[in-house]
Amino acid sequence: MRKYVVVGIPGSGKSTQSTMLARDFDLVRISTGDIFRWHVRHHTKIGARVRRVMTAGQLVGDVLVETIMRDRLDEHDWNYGFVIDGFPRNRRQAEFFLESYDLDAVIYLDIPDSQVRHRVLSRRLCERCGVDYSLIESRPEQEDVCDVCADSLVTREDDTPEALTARLFDYHKDIDVVLELLGRKAGVFVIDASRDQGTVHAEILSRLGLPSPPSPGGSAGMAEQGR
Template identity: 45%
Template sequence: MKIVLLGPPGAGKGTQAEWISAEYDVPRISTGDMLRDHVARQTQLGNLARQYMNEGKLVPDDVVIQMMRERLEEEDCRDGFLLDGYPRTLYQAQALDEAGGLDLVLYLDVGDEEIVQRMSGRRICPRCGEVYHLVNDPPKVEGICDKCGFTLKVREDDKESTVRKRLEVFRLQTAPLISFYASKDILRKVESSGSIEETTANIRTVLEDLEG
C-alpha cells in the first residue's frame, strides 16, 4: 500500500504515521529524516542540500525529488510505503505521480482553532525536555516541571501568533495538493479533531474500506 499522510502542524501526523507503519508493515519516510541521512552520509545530494540548509534556505524541489526517487527504489519499499509530510509542493506531487503513483492520500482534517489550542497549550521544560499540555497533560504545579522542578517555557513555535502564521502558510501550500489528489479520487479526509484513539479509528475505517 502506497500512502501519503498530510495535515496541518499539530494534527498528530507523527503519532498516526507510527501506527500506520507498524499496523501495515510499511516503512515510514519523512523528508526531514531523509535529508539528515544524506547529509550525515555526505552523499552528493546531501552535500548539495547542506549548502542550502546552512544558509537557512529551503532545499530545492529537484534535490528532494531525486532523494525521494532513490529512497522509494530501495527494497523495503517494494510492497508499499508511508510518506509523512511529503509531497509539500505540486511539483513534488507530480514527480511522485510520474514515479509510480499512490494508492491513497490521507488528510488529517483539523480546524485552525483546535490546532491553536493544541499547540499554544504546550509547555516544555528547558532543563530535562519534558513536555506538558495545559489542558490534556498539565503539570502537578502550574508552570513547574514534575520531574526536575524547573520553570516551564513556551517554545517560540508554539506561541499563538506563530502557530496562526504557520497554519496560513500551510493552507496556501497545501490547497493545490488537495485539488490535485482529489481530482485523482485518492484523497480521503479524516476527521482528526478528537482524541488520538478516535483519529486512529477513523484512519482504520478508511484503510479497511480501501482493502475492500
C-alpha cells in the first residue's frame, strides 16, 4: 500500500501529478479542491459556504477541511493506497492528519511565483462536468467549449489576480512548517515543477523508486496541467 501527499503552490501541477500517480498505480486520488468544487456545482450548503470563501481568494476554514478529509479517508476505499492533493495546508491540518494516518512520501512541487501566475490565470473549468483545461498545455478543441460535454468554459472563481495574491501569501506563510511536520513521518522529495508535466512525472517516479507506467506515453494527454 502506498500513501503519498502532493504539496505545492497553487498552479504547481498538484492535480496533474496526483492524477498520474493514481492512474499508474491504482491509487485513490483525494483532492480537497475537487470535493469542494463538487459541492459548489451541486449547490449544497457546504458549496454555498465554499463559494463565498473562494470568491474572496481565501482558504476554507480548518474545521470544514478536516471534517471533509476525515469523512473521505474513513471510506477506506483505497485498497492499494492513496495520493492526497491540496492537503494539509497549515500546521493545524498537518497535525490533524499525522494523528491518524501513516505516510510513505511527500512530493513537494517547487515553482517560482511568476510562473504560477502565468499558469493559474490560463486555467479554465467546465462547470457542468468539472473538467479542467489549460490554455498553455491542454487547450479545448473549440475555444471556450468543453470537449467532453460541449458546455461553456469559465474562469474559476478563485483564479483572479487578487485572489491568487491572497492564496500565495497564505501558502508561503505556512509551507515550511507543513513540510517540517510531514517530514517527521516520511521523506520529502523536492521536485522542480517548472518543467513540462512528463518530465516532472518521470522524476517523481524515479525519486520514489517506482517503475515507469507500462502503457506507451503513459504521462501524455493529461488535461489538468498547473492545477
